[in-house]
Amino acid sequence: MAPADSGDPIIRLFHVHKRYNAKKALLDVSFEISRNEFLFVSGPSGAGKTTLLKLLYLGETASEGQIIIDGLNLSRIPRRRVPFLRRKFGIIFQDYKLIPKKSVYDNVAIVLEARGAPRKTIRKKVRSVLRTVGMEEKRRALPPSLSGGEQQRVAVARAIAGDPQIILADEPTGSLDAESASVIFDLLREYHRRGATVLVATHDTALIRRTGGRVILLEDGGLDVATTIPRLPA
């Protein structure tokens, strides 16, 4: 992992627009995120938070504008390099995106397999991240048999298993009680401390206020405003 090195932007957006057919989800969004920053994307439901994250890992492509990630211009990246871009990220999806037919263990392990990690490393790593999120006991369970909160914790484990440079967390505490939520947040902060850049999308302003950090605020309707709000008092 890269050492903390603030000031050097790892993510840059220039006048990014995103339209889904006729529907405008993002309009003229520009901002920078420094290496090893911990920040929030906030705004009401439908504001475009998820869309914004998708653009970063090329889950969607921007309709207009440029996005630069760790020196890579996403509009010029050849298709076969896309997996390498995605491996920079650990993504916690709003809808978890766990594979229902694979065990908790396999759900986490497959990420490391995709990167060609040796078997032994995978076993150790998966055990360790599952322990971290408190899901080691349930490693043989299938996701549909888990509660929402448990699935979310598996999603977190999977996101951090690959020691990503950038963690994208889309409502990572959405289905968690306050206590589990703070466990997850402590975890994200721990990875931040170890050098990761962490981007959390949430509309939970209470949570933001508790944690503190820079906030990129998207206005309702996903239309024209990308506001950078200074650090709120913790």
Next chain:
Amino acid sequence: MIRVIHRALKDMWANRFLNTVTVVTVALSILIVGAFALFFVNASALLSLWTKEIRIMAYLEAEMTPEAVDRLGLQMAGMPGVGDVRFVSKEQAMERLRQGMSEGSALLDTLEENPLPDTYEVHMAEAFRNRDRFELLARRIGGLEGVSEVEYGKEWLSRFVRIIDLFRLTGLAMGGLFFLAAAFIVANTVRLVLYSRRDEIEILRLMGGSEGFIRGPFYMQGILQGALGGAAGMGMLFAGFRFVADKVAEGGGFLPARFLPDEMVLGILMGSMAVGWIGSYISLRQVLKAS
């Protein structure tokens, strides 16, 4: 590689019913293709044995000078399609006849004069051993001066050749058809599995899985289905062959046939695997438009 096979096997086990049906169907296709191949291998072995025996006997006129006989021999040897020309004098012919009929050979001694003609035995060059050329050549030799008569016969042989040729065509067509059918069955199975796993594939892509990583197990599944089906089909064919051969042997007979040569078995297995691969390829192309 081992991991890809492992993942493919896991997938196949998860869909074992579908995979069993596929492997059995591939096996039946291969069995039929193999049966045709078996028939041809033996038929053409027989045929080439027989065609080696085919020769044109050119009986010479009685009153010929040795020079004229020699000249005639050279003339025949120079004709296109002729492989080997052997002179059989009437004395040699008589000797052959004697050996051929050991019982009544005493009868031959009563003959005052050898009634047999001198003969040229004309063999075809390998490349020219087919019916049309054979007849043409026989007719041309018959037309040569000094040749009183030609004999080649074996009309049935040429009919046999024609039938085999016909079978060869249908066999090739059927074989192609069955290979195609097998490919489509594999394609269909892989497609079903792909559809049922589209979400998973999408997730793997988002997690940074390369296309190779994602597709590898599916290719491997196709290849394994082909390999298993091919092996099973060849196994059935061999069992059937042994069964028939044993039955014939029990009846005191001998089946003048061999099983397919090893290279051919290997070839069919490879073909079967290739078919599996093609099946996977078709489905992957269709379902997984790269994102």
